[in-house]
Amino acid sequence: MDNIEHYMNEVGQRARQASRAMAKADSAAKNLALSLIAAAIRRDADILRAANQQDLDAARANGLTEAMLDRLTLSDKAIATMAEGLEQIVSLSDPIGEISNMKYRPTGIQVGQMRVPLGVIGIIYEARPNVTVDAAGLCIKSGNATILRGGSEAINCNQALARLVKQGLAEAGLPEDAVQVVETTDRAAVGALITMTEYVDVIVPRGGKGLIERLIKEAKVPMIKHLDGICHVYIDDKADSRKALDVAFNAKCHRYGTCNTMETLLVARAVAPQILPPLAELYRVKEVELRCDEESHAILADYPQLAVATEEDWSTEYLAPILAVKVVADVDEAIEHINRYSSQHTDSIITEDYTRAMRFLREVDSASVMVNASTRFADGFEYGLGAEIGISNDKLHARGPVGLEGLTSLKYVVLGQGQVRQ
């Protein structure tokens, strides 16, 4: 491709054009497209696997790690899950066009708000073909056009999926350009995508911290982004110890690589000697390394994988069987620590004390605040959003798990009978 900027400009223009038709598409057409794409994915599983095999061969030749190859691989199960995911999106109610809060004003006009698509959504992600279909599905249902830029290693598979998506859109009478997969692996395409403010309304990056940090620096288009997840559990001295053990174990050990995994455990001084040893027994089985402040280090002196926490540990997202542990005086110190070091993703208090629970909910400034529940619940499906395009650490627009509604906006509608301003 000779001129990336020119190409991306055309992609952007087509997306903007398609977004107009998508915004007024009715629910039946959007659901039909999603169902047709799901059926096509099942029907053409062999074609998709063949395209994926090309990607895998190239990736292996380029020396990708096993972990990356694993994420790139389109298994039978992954293909079935993609199709099911689309059918789940069909079952969600259409958010577009809903009118709320319609009220008469003293002037006689009625004022309310209508939910509308954002327009054109750019999605930048790593070499995971399933994101192509998930993201396309959510954007179609929410009446948006989308420009997808997946990791270059998945280019063949993504192109094969894009063909099925375009067929489904066309058969349902919707514009093919409503979903475009960028056809070049040139990195300049990303640079163009995140700066085309005239054609792209929002960027949703899905990927590691390195990608997001680069995008933050260069983007001119607003982003719904998630940088990192430094999540806390605070065990209060009024905690039920059974709940404390269950939640603190689950929040760390259910999965290590997820953004809603606990990375720092805070324990109230009054109960630290009682709660830390039995909790450490649970972590020991999973070979979790504990990086402790002085006080917790003294309590857990016999723990096999023990280290002294440094200042850096309080702001590290391990994504691994490692946990920072700190003893705090009370809920005040816990809230202060969290508001200082948390990535404002998800933080949970374990307590039976009503006032402290309410204070934690109100005063911890994170996208999800919890009482007596595992941070692992911070997830679009668990919250009942039906599907999730990502998790937002931002405060503007959408905070926490972002579902269909996060891909929409509210405009004002005014109904009059010829009223004029006095």
Added chain:
Amino acid sequence: MDNIEHYMNEVGQRARQASRAMAKADSAAKNLALSLIAAAIRRDADILRAANQQDLDAARANGLTEAMLDRLTLSDKAIATMAEGLEQIVSLSDPIGEISNMKYRPTGIQVGQMRVPLGVIGIIYEARPNVTVDAAGLCIKSGNATILRGGSEAINCNQALARLVKQGLAEAGLPEDAVQVVETTDRAAVGALITMTEYVDVIVPRGGKGLIERLIKEAKVPMIKHLDGICHVYIDDKADSRKALDVAFNAKCHRYGTCNTMETLLVARAVAPQILPPLAELYRVKEVELRCDEESHAILADYPQLAVATEEDWSTEYLAPILAVKVVADVDEAIEHINRYSSQHTDSIITEDYTRAMRFLREVDSASVMVNASTRFADGFEYGLGAEIGISNDKLHARGPVGLEGLTSLKYVVLGQGQVRQ
């Protein structure tokens, strides 16, 4: 001031610190502060006028235009209006802490959303002292800390107002740093404010297009902004002609310099020969210049201030007694024209046809879409928001007039009884 960056950094740190206390402040304390400030403004009217006089003397010496001097002047009426504005904000219900949509999930956890402040809001505005008080009031009520950077010509008056605001906050037991007026007129302070992502959560610029364009280029902090208002009225061939004349006259002539003023009039071909001549009679009295496309030009050939519209006219915000006029085939062409040239601010259709009205509402992609109402209604007070920090042309977060709710965000709250993820 030697080191602007260092100074702004300190302002930012203090604001972030104050935002924690403001986020948990109860409604009574916030309302008390607002009432105390209102009383102090009335009490110290002489002091405020004296400070304003200093600004006016300096401005006159610097050769400011009469229009700018006018906006800078703090009249008795303006002082009373500022105090009343604060009292109106007292009467609005507190948006913070409201919990909505609390629902049980199959896992047994309850998930809902709590309305919380955005944190620290930077407001950049021109030499209008009343904005200092309006903005401070809205930020206090919504539990935010704010950094105010007003036009340098108003520095003395703004500092005098800032002292009253800080006294009110302190007397109500709230942190003085919740409202800080930048103490330097150095332009570098703006550059710092719009890039301090660690201390500032959102920038609300209130000013002319030049200011906003500069900020867009340089800002790293997200903005709630309003660039321009190219608003349309479309007179359909099924319009009631009385309503058409009333609205098309009011939308243009009620005030010329406001962003919700109509700048382009579209008229359906079938009724153009009937509706344009009587409408032009109304405009003639106000000496409105009409810039017409070929068809409307032929119809209005006798109009005294007639010009031929150029392509540029369709995307010009005149803010003056000038109106672009175009004949279109039907509602389809009207929607197409609007979605192409509108600044997505406010657009209105005049029609008695139900289907066309519904289509216009759904398909015009603007912050406010209206049927049979003057575009001049696009305003926080007219919409019932009680107060307005500005009007947003953006699609993310807040669209249209932005009231207290636009200065807040929703976080997720999860209530459990020890649940863990399976």
